[in-house]
Amino acid sequence: MSEIIIREINESTSSDINIKNERFKLFGRMIPSYQNGKWSYTVSENEEESWDCFPDENYSYEKMAKDHVFLGAYDGSACVALAILRHQWNKYLYLHDLKVNSAYRGRHIATNLISELFKYALEHGYRGVWTIGQDNNLAACLFYINNGFRIGGIDTDVYIGTSLEGNADIYFYKDV
Numbered sequence: 001m002s003e004i005i006i007r008e009i010n011e012s013t014s015s016d017i018n019i020k021n022e023r024f025k026l027f028g029r030m031i032p033s034y035q036n037g038k039w040s041y042t043v044s045e046n047e048e049e050s051w052d053c054f055p056d057e058n059y060s061y062e063k064m065a066k067d068h069v070f071l072g073a074y075d076g077s078a079c080v081a082l083a084i085l086r087h088q089w090n091k092y093l094y095l096h097d098l099k100v101n102s103a104y105r106g107r108h109i110a111t112n113l114i115s116e117l118f119k120y121a122l123e124h125g126y127r128g129v130w131t132i133g134q135d136n137n138l139a140a141c142l143f144y145i146n147n148g149f150r151i152g153g154i155d156t157d158v159y160i161g162t163s164l165e166g167n168a169d170i171y172f173y174k175d176v
Contacts, residue, residue: 014061095131
């Protein structure tokens with residue numbers, strides 16, 4: 001197994017921010033609950049698993065570089081995973097995108113990217129990082145929980161009138 005190196009993507013490697021999205025398994029749903037000022041959750045597993053894939057974003061480094069930071073995980077010269085962070089007014093970095101090529105999943109690359117982005121947040125005076133996970137993407141939601149994030153809210157209306165109606169966005173926060 002080769003060593004994976006995480007580094008900031010710059011102008012010379014800017015095309016690396018457009019690694020393709022790949023399929024991921026949908027096997028359950030996270031159900032948040034807010035009681036007595038505290039968030040908790042339960043998990044509902046699907047009877048049948050299915051697959052989903054986000055559309056490719058076609059990011060523009062030139063347009064995004066001013067207010068975003070791009071971290072790539074590299075196997076040699078190939079970018080195999082990506083984390084995109086957006087600077088925010090509230091002293092939390094927003095984790096805009098996190099993806100790992102399917103051939104590299106299960107190797108803790110996303111966890112290593114999370115560690116690196118927290119180093120960046122700490123070095124640049126941020127309070128922490130926040131992100132959004134769709135409630136039906138249980139793997140992503142549990143990944144954030146298992147990496148020390150906490151639930152900070154839920155948006156149950158975001159998908160009304162779309163093909164994703166019935167889903168919700170869960171907001172996850174982690175302090176440095």
